[in-house]
Amino acid sequence: MRIALVYDGAYPWIKGGVEKRLHEIGKGLVKRGHEVHWYCVGWWLNENRNRDIEVDGINYHAVCGPMEMYVNGRRSIKAAIKFSLSLFRPLLRNKFDIIDCQQFPFFPCFISKLVSVIRGSIFIMTVHEYWGPYWYEYLGKIKGLFGRLIEKLTFKLTDNVITISNYVKSTLDFYNGKIYVVPNGVQFDRIRMLRKKGEKSNLIFVGRLIKHKNVDILLRAMDILKRRGFSFKCFIIGDGPEKKNLKKLSEELGLEYEVKFLGRVPSDDDVYRYMKSSDVFVFPSSREGAGIVTLEANAAGLPVITADHPLNASRELITSNNGILFDLTPEDLAEKIIFMMKNHEGMKEDCIKFAENYSWDNIVKLTENVYLEVLE
Missing domain, CATH: 3.40.50.2000 (Glycogen Phosphorylase B;)
Known part of the structure; x- marks a missing residue:
């Protein structure tokens, strides 16, 4: 399979949970004979001007240059939009069997879906958490309504969603598509x-x-x-x-x-x-x-x-x-x-x-099985 992973953060430059997960799954899929590409912010560009590099067998593609992803402790909407708008052309250049976009920060999901339609790829969205009503507590009534609307709209983009826990799956009772649970792993x-x-x-x-x-x-x-x-x-x-x-x-x-x-x-x-x-x-x-x-x-x-x-x-x-x-x-x-x-x-x-029980070898096999199933 040719697989595209979409997320602005990227390991090893950023070592958050999502970045670690994608790196371990991508690395494991490469070992199992698949071709893996990661479309992300070019965190390495200050030291290496090549926009396309390879790390641990994964092909990294710099969608845009380094930028601040957080403002006052919160994810920057401006940065998320910039990444999304910069994503279209690089992602469109290659034909993939699977495009797996991490749901948050939402906007890249719409671009990934558009590219998947143009290129005839299967679009999958990986959901790490569902906020729902928490948006109002986080951003207030008006901004929270906008956040909740965008979050809900992303679920209209695909019939196949991966969640990382049974708890997250239980919060998606409104979703009519197929939900696969692929938990995080550990080295x-x-x-x-x-x-x-x-x-x-x-x-x-x-x-x-x-x-x-x-x-x-x-x-x-x-x-x-x-x-x-x-x-x-x-x-x-x-x-x-x-x-x-x-x-x-x-x-x-x-x-x-x-x-x-x-x-x-x-x-x-x-x-x-x-x-x-x-x-x-x-x-x-x-x-x-x-x-x-x-x-x-x-x-x-x-x-x-x-x-x-x-x-x-x-x-x-x-x-x-x-x-x-x-x-x-x-x-x-x-x-x-x-x-x-x-x-x-x-x-x-x-x-x-x-x-x-949560070794990455087991998690990679689970992910591979999900990709193969949605391609059938």
């Missing part, structure tokens, strides 16, 4: 073979430092624990628009010794080593399509504490054997941290066994 064997970092920590967070990740709640929980006489250390790995505010909050709470901001760690292997040097993974995010990072933490032997929030689909990956949910308050998170610090050692093997 299980790679994580298992890595050694720990030298520095030890009790807790660790990994993710982009934006508001809905709720790292401030983690810091306030750490403050509660400190005032109650507990002495826990925490690594925070990641960068983003909230970093300055979070470091300021940490200083105001007097957590300079307990909390260490490691910033963006360039190497995935180093991230996994930091995980293996910690005891418990804390992920307070209130909005996740799935959360690859929770599986990575389990593969490293860490139980997960994550938010019991309706838009946090990573809840679906939590059982009584590999983690626990909390009520998105600093007080409840503090209690769950105390519980996990007492029980994490006994959960280690169950965490590892759970993550093994």
Whole structure:
């Protein structure tokens, strides 16, 4: 098969969950004999002026030059529109069997659909999360109505949708097409073979430092624990628009010794080593399509504490054997941290066994089967 993946972010320049997923699936499909192209922002153009490059067998195509994708912690509509308008000509140049466009940030889906009609390709949309009424909370009544309308319209573009969790599938009860569930995966064997970092920590967070990740709640929980006489250390790995505010909050709470901001760690292997040097993974995010990072933490032997929030689909990956949910308050998170610090050692093997089911080899085969089925 000739397959086109469409998403503005691209791994390894951006290391978010969607980027990691597409890279692992694309790389795996190449190994299975397929031709894979990724149409994205040319994040490499500042160092390499070639608009078309190959990484791990995947053909990357720069649709436009690097740009800021976030404004004040939110996805830039202007950037999404610019990427979409720049997408048409490059994508039209080649004939593909499958065009798989990531639904968010919506606008590229319309261009991808148009190209698929002109070229006679099958258009598939991958949905990582469905916001629905949350748009009004996020943008207000008028702007939220526009966001919700655009989101709903994308489902008119295709009869075939991939979702990354059963939870996301359950939110699409209005959709009349075929829905395939292809979860996120984890580099299980790679994580298992890595050694720990030298520095030890009790807790660790990994993710982009934006508001809905709720790292401030983690810091306030750490403050509660400190005032109650507990002495826990925490690594925070990641960068983003909230970093300055979070470091300021940490200083105001007097957590300079307990909390260490490691910033963006360039190497995935180093991230996994930091995980293996910690005891418990804390992920307070209130909005996740799935959360690859929770599986990575389990593969490293860490139980997960994550938010019991309706838009946090990573809840679906939590059982009584590999983690626990909390009520998105600093007080409840503090209690769950105390519980996990007492029980994490006994959960280690169950965490590892759970993550093994989500190896990328299995996820690539699932994806391949979906593509082959829609082509029949």
